[in-house]
Each structure stands twice: as C-alpha cells, then as structure tokens.
Amino acid sequence: MxxxxxxxxxxxxxxxxxxxxxxxxxxxxxxxxxxxxxxxxxxxxxxxxxxxxxxxxxxxxxxxxxxxxxxxxxxxxxxxxxxxxxxxxxxxxxxxxxxxxxxxxxxxxxxxxxxxxxxxxxxxxxxxxxxxxxxxxxxxxxxxxxxxxxxxxxxxxxxxxxxEPGGRSVHIDALFAELRSFLPDLLGRVLEHQKRLPPIQPLDGPFPVEAQRRLGEELIRLIGFDFHHGRLDVSAHPFTGGTADDVRITTRYDEKDFARALMGVLHETGHGLYEAGLPRAWRRQPVGSARGMTLHESQSLLMEMQACRSDAFVAFAAPRMRAAFGKDGPAWSVENIHRLYTQVAPGFIRVDADEVTYPLHIMLRYRLERAMLAGDLPLADLPGAWNDGMRELLGVVPPDDSLGCLQDIHWPDGGWGYFPTYTLGALAAAQLFGAARRAEPGLLEAIGKGDFSPLLGWLRANVHGKGSIATTDEILTAATGSALGTSAFKVHLESRYLSA
Known part of the structure; x- marks a missing residue:
C-alpha cells in the first residue's frame, strides 16, 4: 500500500x-x-x-x-x-x-x-x-x-x-548486588529491633468475604479508583487487566486474614490508577502505553507499601476496619494494626512478603529463570533448587510445592523475564514517593485524612501522563533527580523499620 x-x-x-x-x-x-x-x-x-x-x-x-x-x-x-x-x-x-x-x-x-x-x-x-x-x-x-x-x-x-524496554541483566545484576550488600544485615537488625517491641496482638476473625469486599471498595474509591471505568473481582492470583478505560483488578480472599486481600486490592489499585492516568490523547498508540513494568510495579508498590502502610493511612483506615468487621479492643488500635502491616518475617509467599524480604524472593526467581532458560537447571529439578534457594536467602523451606515453586502464575503464563521488575519497581517507588513528599509537603497529612489527591495529582503529572514519551530512567530522573538506584529504598527501609 x-x-x-x-x-x-x-x-x-x-x-x-x-x-x-x-x-x-x-x-x-x-x-x-x-x-x-x-x-x-x-x-x-x-x-x-x-x-x-x-x-x-x-x-x-x-x-x-x-x-x-x-x-x-x-x-x-x-x-x-x-x-x-x-x-x-x-x-x-x-x-x-x-x-x-x-x-x-x-x-x-x-x-x-x-x-x-x-x-x-x-x-x-x-x-x-x-x-x-x-x-x-x-x-x-x-x-x-x-x-x-x-x-x-x-x-x-x-x-x-x-x-522493561532497554532493560538489561547487567544493570539488574549491579542493582541486586547492591541490595545483597546491605539487605541481609538490615534484615537481621530489623528482626532484633522487633524483638524489643511489645508483642503484636492478632486480630480476631473470621472476616466475612463480603465485609472484606465492601471495605476494599470503600478505600480504593477514596484513593481514586473509578468504578465507572473499572471492576474488582476474584482470581487465583491477583492481577490488573483490562484497558485504560475499563480497568479490571482482582484479589483473593481469606476469611482468616483480611490483610492479604486488602493489601492485594490496594496494590492492584496502584496498577489501575497508572493505566487510567495514561495520556488520553495517545491511548491508541504505543507512546500512550505504560513505559514498562518497572514503572508499573513502582505504582502498585508505591500505593500499597509506601502510602497505605504508612502511619498516616493506617490511622485513617483503622476505624473503618473496626466498623467493617464490628470489632474493638487493643488489638484493633492504630498502633497494633500498623505493627501488623509492617511486621518483617521471612515467609514462603512472595505476594505476602514484607518490604525487607521481598527482594530476596525476586532474586531467587531471577536466578532460577535464567538458569532454566540457559539449560543449566532442568525443569524437573526446579522444586529442589527453589527450596535450596529459599533456605539460603530467607532461612525457610516451603513444606510443599504449592507454597514453593507453584505459587506464582508467571512462568506458566509465559512471563519469563518479568520477575526482576518487581524489585526494580520497589526501588523506583521509594524514589518517587520521596520526591512526591518533597514536592507536596502536606502529602502525608492529606493521606491521613483519606485525601490522596496531592499524591495522585503528582503521579499523574510526573509518571502516568508521560506514557512512553521517555525512557524509564529519563522519567525517573525528571521526577526524582536521579536514575534508578538503591539509596532511596535503603533510606526508606531504615526509617520505617528501625526508627520505631
């Protein structure tokens, strides 16, 4: 033609x-x-x-x-x-x-x-x-x-x-080496610090699924999720799908632990807000798409980890949690709920992992998928290699493969090369949230009132609305003053987990 x-x-x-x-x-x-x-x-x-x-x-x-x-x-x-x-x-x-x-x-x-x-x-x-x-x-x-x-x-x-357009393993190797240089020591210090704090009181369930769903919908509406252009549903593995004008987010419920579903909903809402905020004039063109999964994961982790596990947000959400489940008592205090949401403990499941141990889960998957693709690790040997890696990196061994190498959908679904972007996203989230707080001095106070408009407005201007007009590092540098690195993440972890 x-x-x-x-x-x-x-x-x-x-x-x-x-x-x-x-x-x-x-x-x-x-x-x-x-x-x-x-x-x-x-x-x-x-x-x-x-x-x-x-x-x-x-x-x-x-x-x-x-x-x-x-x-x-x-x-x-x-x-x-x-x-x-x-x-x-x-x-x-x-x-x-x-x-x-x-x-x-x-x-x-x-x-x-x-x-x-x-x-x-x-x-x-x-x-x-x-x-x-x-x-x-x-x-x-x-x-x-x-x-x-x-x-x-x-x-x-x-x-x-x-x-991750332009992403290369040599860059990931360097960033992961930096993380390995301080994460094990930091994890040990955090675990020792937690031992000196009063015991965490468990929240008394059960937590009916319908009550969990209503609570999740209430909170993400306040954050900015538009139910006229989106849905919340259930899936075996939480994800965000659909389109920028029809955002589909999912979670999974456990009547023994409402935090898993709630944090999953908040996480996927970050993805959904990114999609909904892409430049409207360019949504049918490649430049109107999300830059890549590093920035996409930064938006979900920024919302879940940086914003919604903050003291300010927990203070806002705790009364709504008590009302949703008809609960009261010391376990339902703001302080105890915040301790629950920021507890660090090596565990089996990546999506339930805390901020300190999460990168170790990703490092394991990165190592294993590279070995399998190269032919250095026979697929039949994956369960054993997985368990060995969990023992080495996190000091725990899954009791079965459902809690081990079968927990993620990504490899069955063809997502080979995806996993590193989770930790790259965590690094970017720390940089972006720090920059947003500097640009909007009252940001945390607004979040404490359930007002996410300062944060969302800053993200719309500095990340969402950029689409793919620039590279990941160019977008990060313009928004935060530096390309992707580990320093902001380290500062965030030390501030949150060692200063209480």
Missing amino acids: ITNDPYAELERRFARLSAVGRASAILNWDRSTMMPDGASDDRADQLATLGVIAHEIIAAPDMSDLLARAEEGRASLDPWRQANLREMRRSWVHESALPADLVDARTRACSACELAWRSAKKDADFKSLLPALSEVLNIMRRVGEAKAAALGTSLYDALLDEF
Whole structure:
C-alpha cells in the first residue's frame, strides 16, 4: 500500500492493533475470573487467533518500508509523534522477529499451562504441571532466541526487554548486588529491633468475604479508583487487566486474614490508577502505553507499601476496619494494626512478603529463570533448587510445592523475564514517593485524612501522563533527580523499620 503520509498510515494501523490488544485483554481477564473451565480450549483458540491477527498487522510486508519512510520525516513531527515512531519501531522489531506459527503456539501453550497450573497448585503437585510447563519453556526459548537475534542481545535480555524496554541483566545484576550488600544485615537488625517491641496482638476473625469486599471498595474509591471505568473481582492470583478505560483488578480472599486481600486490592489499585492516568490523547498508540513494568510495579508498590502502610493511612483506615468487621479492643488500635502491616518475617509467599524480604524472593526467581532458560537447571529439578534457594536467602523451606515453586502464575503464563521488575519497581517507588513528599509537603497529612489527591495529582503529572514519551530512567530522573538506584529504598527501609 502506497501512502503519501507514512506516519499517518502507521498511526492508523497501530490504532487497529490497539483495538485487537484491548479485546484480548478483556478475554484474558475473563479467563482468569469468570470463564468456566470447560471453555478453556475455545478461549485459547480465540486468544491465539487474535494474537496472530495482531502479529499480521504489525509484521505486514510493507511495515519496514513505512517505518523507514516515516523516520526520514522525523524532524517534522512533534515530540509525542517522534516518541511514538520510536515505540512503533521497537514494537515492530519485537513482533517481526517471530513467525506467526510461533505466536500462535505460544498463546495456546500458555493458555493450556495456566489451566494446568491452577490444578497443580491446588494439589501441590508439580509433576502434573511438568509436561505443560516444559512446552512453555521450550517455546519461550525459541521466542527468546528469535528476539535476541533481532535485538542483538542475550536470550534472557531479549525476553526482559518485552517487559522493561532497554532493560538489561547487567544493570539488574549491579542493582541486586547492591541490595545483597546491605539487605541481609538490615534484615537481621530489623528482626532484633522487633524483638524489643511489645508483642503484636492478632486480630480476631473470621472476616466475612463480603465485609472484606465492601471495605476494599470503600478505600480504593477514596484513593481514586473509578468504578465507572473499572471492576474488582476474584482470581487465583491477583492481577490488573483490562484497558485504560475499563480497568479490571482482582484479589483473593481469606476469611482468616483480611490483610492479604486488602493489601492485594490496594496494590492492584496502584496498577489501575497508572493505566487510567495514561495520556488520553495517545491511548491508541504505543507512546500512550505504560513505559514498562518497572514503572508499573513502582505504582502498585508505591500505593500499597509506601502510602497505605504508612502511619498516616493506617490511622485513617483503622476505624473503618473496626466498623467493617464490628470489632474493638487493643488489638484493633492504630498502633497494633500498623505493627501488623509492617511486621518483617521471612515467609514462603512472595505476594505476602514484607518490604525487607521481598527482594530476596525476586532474586531467587531471577536466578532460577535464567538458569532454566540457559539449560543449566532442568525443569524437573526446579522444586529442589527453589527450596535450596529459599533456605539460603530467607532461612525457610516451603513444606510443599504449592507454597514453593507453584505459587506464582508467571512462568506458566509465559512471563519469563518479568520477575526482576518487581524489585526494580520497589526501588523506583521509594524514589518517587520521596520526591512526591518533597514536592507536596502536606502529602502525608492529606493521606491521613483519606485525601490522596496531592499524591495522585503528582503521579499523574510526573509518571502516568508521560506514557512512553521517555525512557524509564529519563522519567525517573525528571521526577526524582536521579536514575534508578538503591539509596532511596535503603533510606526508606531504615526509617520505617528501625526508627520505631
């Protein structure tokens, strides 16, 4: 197809590609929340077909020529369009590296493996997952090899680049080395510090699911979640899906412990607010997408960890917690609830981990997925390697694989290269929240009144509204004064966990 305005033609095609992607997002959300198990094969076919359609749009034979011609006229484009063209090129490089049959095979294999994972996790039976997970791993190796050749990177970095544009393992290795240099000692100091404090009193349950749901909805409405453009539902593994105009967040409930679901809801709300705050004028174009998973995870962890585990927020939320469950007494005091929400203790489950031990969970997964992709760790040996790593890094060993290597959905779902962004996000969250507090001196006082508008307004201006106009480090530097590092995170941990 010949066009006199190649950039305009690219915008038209990427808008169509966006519509296919948004439809897939809703189907994926439904698969994990409401779809009956018997529909899994049909849903896999739907998603695979949409994946191939998307691939055919972006990998069309004339796309390379369109991109080249548009890039010749780059100087005539405004900054947003220049950035959009850059992101179009990046998307094309990733997608055109894969043949259509591999795109189809990946979607089908991941759909089948996710379904198998649900049963395997429930039964703590890793062996039952092994055939499906082996198929996913083999396909992801093929994907990584193809993309590595196109990008000129290692296999692992090619997969990482899908989730964090420009992300490289050499940078992660350096940041993780810095964390390893102080986290073990800090963890020991925090555990000793906690021993000197009065015992934490457990909250008396049970906590009915409906009461938990109402409490969660009340709090996230105050934070800024728009239920006219979003939903809260239940899934086996909490996640955020949908689209910027139709945000779908999920959690899972436990009537013995309402904090797990509540903090999960607050975490996913951070993701949802980021999606809802992306630049409206560019939502159908690559430049209007979230920059990458480092910033995405920074928004969820900023909301859950930095803001909603603060003294100020707990003081605001505690009376609402007491009212929600009809409780009272010393255990329900602000001080005791805050101690519960900031208790540090090595545990088995990543999503329930505290801020101090969480990076250690990620380091383990990062180590293991690199070894499996490289062929250095046979998949059948994953449970043993997982348990050995947990013993080494956290001093605990899961009693079964449900609490061990089966706890996360990411590998069955094809998310190889994703895990490091959780800890990169935690580092970014500390930087961003510190910068927000400096820019908005009354921010914590506002949070203590249930007013998140100063925080959300700052995030809209400095993160959400930027979309992908700049790199992660450029966005962080403009917002906080420095590129991604560990110092703000260390200061935050010492302040919160050693000063009480």
